[in-house]
Amino acid sequence: MTSPADRKQEQRQGFRADDPAGGPLTTDQGVEVDHTDDSLTVGDRGPTLMEDFHFREKLTHFDHERTPERVVHARGAGAYGYFEPYESCAEFTRAAFLQDPSVRTPVFVRFSTVQGPKGSADTVRDVRGFATKFYTSEGNYDLVGNNFPVFFIQDGIKFPDFVHALKPEPHNDIPTGASAHDTLWDFVSLQPETLHAIMWLMSDRAIPRSYRMMQGFGVHTFRFVNADGKGTFVKFHWKPKLGVHSLVWDEAQECQGRDPDFNRRDLWDAIEAGEYPEWELGVQLVPEEDEFAFDFDLLDATKIIPEEQVPVRPIGRMVLDRNPENFFAETEQVAFHTANVVPGIDFTNDPLLQARNFSYLDTQLIRLGGPNFSQLPVNHPVAPVRTNQRDGYHQSALHSGTNYFPNSLGGGCPAHAGADGSAYTHYAERVDGAKIRRRSESFKDHHSQAAMFWNSMADWEKQHIVEAFRFELGKVGAMTVRTRTVDELGKVDPELATQVAAGIGVPAPERDESVTHKLTSPALSLESLRGGGSIRTRQIAVLVTDGVDAEQVTSVREALAAEGAIVEAIAAQDGTVRGSDGEEYMVDRALPTVASVLYDAVLLPGGPTGTPENGSDPDVLRFVRDAYRHGKPVGALGSGVGVLSALKPDGLRLSSEFHRVVADRGVVTDTAPGAASEEFQRAFVEAIGAHRHWGRPPVRC
């Protein structure tokens, strides 16, 4: 029997265009072609003939192979998978896919960056989109979220202004995939509702290590509706099983050049390797009676409900286990829409959400060229579709019968859904008021939660935020904009403003002693989101050379592989190296083709690589120095410890004759020769599990 999760895959097979018999090349009309390398000309050197229909068809198709990219979220990567609830959520929602733990619902997820075009780099400082299409038995449900729980504006009417300010500047189309420019900060400094999301943007959340290691949020307050018609406010959270991890800014920038596809490659490779990424879906539920129980408005998308106030209740899990077959057909043509809801899930009057409910379909009509894009394989529901919609560009279905309602000639079909409660019914919210164009007073506090985010950060997170502000504002040409932004930051936290100002050549705002936002939410710090120290799928570089201590490499390799990490041996050239035992060992990558920023940790085994003379090999030194500077775990064994000493990290404790295995701020060393001890292995695995290590002394070489 087909499991419901397979239905989408079966349906996709029906759309396959490959000829299983592998017949010869044809034209679009099915006429066989025996020559596609030369056009039809008059003689050897004569003009090309119009009648060469194969040539014209080939070029014409090519000329039309681009569709407009998304106006935002242009660059993305997607995957298929499934969702299964842990238990029935019937108490809160009648949504069929949230009822039965034995039913898996197929999904397609697209992750994206926002600012840059389709060809921009992955590791830019930006929000990441996290959009999920659930192909439920009751129709498609789209949860179109981001990896931040708050947005930059409160009302969708400001979206074009915000995006115009964020996008490359109109006169020169600069910068690509970056927010560090005048127009964005001009807007931010004049529109303080942006401040909370801006705090997130300046934090390490904006440079995720992997799509597999970031949270997702529905952002808006939505509404669950149960079978009795009772509503409950709901906020959606995706929590990654591998924990939430980020890059550091210097590393993220280098990654943009070393591997612009860093995040999409990571997702693709993990799925191909059977390391299926997994997230838990959680909900924060607020009874309707408590709508006004908060000191912010639930309809304001620039606010979170602190998890300490309303805990996140896990309701199911999602696994991504299949890469798309065709990027354009699936990841590019997928169309998400906040208004794609199923019975049991409804909207609130959040003015940002209301605007989105208009915008997505509208933009897709032009991006996908007409109203029939729900027929595309990736968009097609697994639930039956029976409409009276016909015609239009790209209609590919053969409809028969009538196309209006009511009808008698078509036997009255499709009829209205029956009284069995399976149809979508809009929540009967009572609404009453005068027509006004005015921001609600309840939306006017723009600083408390921005400050709450700041207050909740660990020291190293605060430092990264200050550095990010200095980087971004340091690239702003207009000093007035720099000053105005810092003034705004003063209303969030005077210390933050002072520190930022000190780096960008503007005066710190006068301290306003009345600014004392005390809120905190420990759940916001990356410190609380490490995911249990798993090192699964972490990429570990082992620097090897001829004469490397084979026992050490093998022992650590085995220990790391047993924990699910991916270990790669890197040498000056591809091919093999001869170990200290005389055996040949395969090299996975040549040093010139990789860089430290592509790895999570580095190991320096003993052998010639590690001797102080060879330790000064500039490429090896650079590799280790970068890993060290970026807070990555560094392991060194035997004479490998010499490379670390050559970097002169004053004040860092390293292994010596007296202290064999030493772990200091993620640098794990053991000068003993021979196989790595269990103590070393444990300490190194633990260091990798902690992801990054801060407060290291600078290296002097």
Ligand code: HDE
């Ligand atoms: Fe979007 N957004 N958005 N957005 N958004 C689009 O839809 C829009 C907002 C998000 O992988 C567009 O098909 C408006 C919040 C994601 O295909 C467009 C407003 C959140 C994606 C659009 C917002 C998002 C989009 C561009 C303010 C997080 C990528 C192309 C009212 C909760 C989906 C398209 C994908 C894409 C409009 C704000 C998430 C133009 C008007 C808040 C993940 O329709």
